[in-house]
Amino acid sequence: MRLQKYLSAIACTYFISISLCHAGDGKLIATAGLIQIEGSGGGGIVPWATLAGYDSQEQISLSAVSSTVDLDDYRLNVIGVNASFYDRLEVGYAQQRFDLKTLGGDIKQSITSLKYRLYGDVVYSTWPQVSVGMQYKRIDDGAIAELVGAKNTNHGTDWFVAMTKVNLGAIAGYNSVWNLTLRATKANEMGLLGFGGPNNDAYKMQIEASAGILLSRHLAVGVEYRQKPDNLGLDESDWADIFVSYIPNKSFNLTLAWTDLGKIAASEEQQGLYLSLNGQLW
Amino acid sequence: MVNYGSRMKNKSLIIITLSYVLTFTGCSSTSNVYQEVGGTEKITEIVDYFIEEITFSPEIYAYFEESDVDRFREKMIEHVCHLIAGPCEYTGDTMVDVHTGMNVNEAHFNLTVDLFINAMDRAGIAHSVQNKILNAMAKTRSEIIYR
Numbered sequence: 001m002r003l004q005k006y007l008s009a010i011a012c013t014y015f016i017s018i019s020l021c022h023a024g025d026g027k028l029i030a031t032a033g034l035i036q037i038e039g040s041g042g043g044g045i046v047p048w049a050t051l052a053g054y055d056s057q058e059q060i061s062l063s064a065v066s067s068t069v070d071l072d073d074y075r076l077n078v079i080g081v082n083a084s085f086y087d088r089l090e091v092g093y094a095q096q097r098f099d100l101k102t103l104g105g106d107i108k109q110s111i112t113s114l115k116y117r118l119y120g121d122v123v124y125s126t127w128p129q130v131s132v133g134m135q136y137k138r139i140d141d142g143a144i145a146e147l148v149g150a151k152n153t154n155h156g157t158d159w160f161v162a163m164t165k166v167n168l169g170a171i172a173g174y175n176s177v178w179n180l181t182l183r184a185t186k187a188n189e190m191g192l193l194g195f196g197g198p199n200n201d202a203y204k205m206q207i208e209a210s211a212g213i214l215l216s217r218h219l220a221v222g223v224e225y226r227q228k229p230d231n232l233g234l235d236e237s238d239w240a241d242i243f244v245s246y247i248p249n250k251s252f253n254l255t256l257a258w259t260d261l262g263k264i265a266a267s268e269e270q271q272g273l274y275l276s277l278n279g280q281l282w
Numbered sequence: 283m284v285n286y287g288s289r290m291k292n293k294s295l296i297i298i299t300l301s302y303v304l305t306f307t308g309c310s311s312t313s314n315v316y317q318e319v320g321g322t323e324k325i326t327e328i329v330d331y332f333i334e335e336i337t338f339s340p341e342i343y344a345y346f347e348e349s350d351v352d353r354f355r356e357k358m359i360e361h362v363c364h365l366i367a368g369p370c371e372y373t374g375d376t377m378v379d380v381h382t383g384m385n386v387n388e389a390h391f392n393l394t395v396d397l398f399i400n401a402m403d404r405a406g407i408a409h410s411v412q413n414k415i416l417n418a419m420a421k422t423r424s425e426i427i428y429r
Contacts, residue, residue, distance in 0.1 A: 026389030028396070056388040087388075124423045168417035173410020216409055217399070
């Protein structure tokens, strides 16, 4: 109990104010998920159909995230905020800084995202919850994107449709969650290396998926997979991770993952730890 | 080639996990949940704690202010028992009839589920059994909210 209080206190003071911590709590604990690395509600690397907050149809919620993916030759830092309205519409903004640990310097990208829930409730509807969304990505400085041969070194937009379902007591009494996302994208390495390239400059449909088990009301484990195009002809890898998420209460969660991001630009076998702190402010 | 191999490994790992989850989706049976809970005695304990939880939740208690608690207790025990395939007959009104005019919204419904989970925690019901009970009760949600 003391640890939980301590952690939620950190989450609240860390972002703005303690007095904002008690609204938008109308969902079952551990069913709100996280803010993924591009600022949409989701898992760690995949946007889900669920919205980032615990808001129900009468509520608004505001969440914030800070994530780091520390790879062998790179480090991705993400900071973002996400507001969801009446469990219907989600608006997110995230800033990414991609540190080039061995080469020096960094790449910055900002992402504005929208998501609209079309159908269902992730827990209670017979069919999965379905949402559509977009992520508008803008690179600060396109020099590196240009260097690797990207067609557009400035901005790009991803479009996705996602379906997510929590099944109560589905696996030996434990709740399970699965998600399937179809994304249309031109982004190279999520946009950090620009959009399109010599290999391909058209939108490509990519499949992303997540599956997890909720071991208790406060602990979830799972895996994620994200297919990526190879527009630049640099043998861009698909991404995968295995995560464990600790959810002491509805105001805070901490997620740790082992990520395998494969080959990024000229660097092979980029693996490392992903750490994400998610807090709901309102 | 090395990279291709690790991609394939990742893919098969995900596919295995996904198919595992999907296989079990919707297959959870309620047939022996009644025994797993510990029968009517344990259901009664849960419902008693649930009533206590409601009493201490001003938002939810407002819905019950004019209710006959003894009747609610009796019918709730019957209903839970019936939903988890226990040997009980539910003799109360339909969920739709009970909740029509109450205008229960989604936030209050989910808050009530939280209270019911608290009650199951206090009754010492195992996590996996709790989920099976919730799964059996979840079907009634559409008959309860926004009526």
